[in-house]
Amino acid sequence: MSKISPCLWFNGEAEEAANFYVSLLPGSKIETVQKNVIDGPSGKAGTVLLVEFTFAGQRFMALNGGDTRFEYTHAISFKIDCADQAEVDRLWDGLLAGGGQAVRCGWLKDRYGVSWQIVPTALPKYLGGPDRAGAQRAMQAMLGMVKLDIEGVRRAYEGS
Structure with missing residues (x-):
């Protein structure tokens, strides 16, 4: 502990x-x-x-x-690693329930004002992958998202 x-x-x-x-x-x-x-x-x-x-x-x-x-700020946030999109979706919806606020790039504030990052564990594979052009595309895709979409980031990385 x-x-x-x-x-x-x-x-x-x-x-x-x-x-x-x-x-x-x-x-x-x-x-x-x-x-x-x-x-x-x-x-x-x-x-x-x-x-x-x-x-x-x-x-x-x-x-x-x-x-x-x-008031809480984004200077301190809690990151939750999510195994798959279903977990991203469930936690995203759960933390927004009751008055939370979606921000961008997987960030949100819950109804108490606490900042959270809801992050798929696959994200580093695409943002830090060996294909540098693919990683740049993945980063651009992520920067345009509010809730992170693993499939969207993967497609951007692969150029499809």
């Missing part, structure tokens, strides 16, 4: 967000829910302070940090 885990700041939605994330991928679960023991900036006594959860094997902490709303 890693000694490092991301902490995501929420304003009252920590438990809701953690439950949302763990519903998306196997190997995910809520580990602990800690309640506030006193009234404070993060809420009244008895409300959720933090949720520790495992998302596809990676530990996270969701913290109800208080009244101040901090």
Whole structure:
């Protein structure tokens, strides 16, 4: 288990967000829910302070940090490697559910504003393949996509 885990700041939605994330991928679960023991900036006594959860094997902490709303940016994002287009499609749709926003090149923001990259594991094969002209075509194709399309990138790489 890693000694490092991301902490995501929420304003009252920590438990809701953690439950949302763990519903998306196997190997995910809520580990602990800690309640506030006193009234404070993060809420009244008895409300959720933090949720520790495992998302596809990676530990996270969701913290109800208080009244101040901090916005997430694309400077930090979470990349999910997807085995095939069906997994890309499922996770893309799942993370956009409830008010997420598609960005481009496989990036999106979920309904909490957290940035994600939904990336097929085949992508490096085309972007870094031995056919440099094919790799350039694949890159151009990818740059024109919102949700990544493995078949579209493959066709561009092969020039078909």
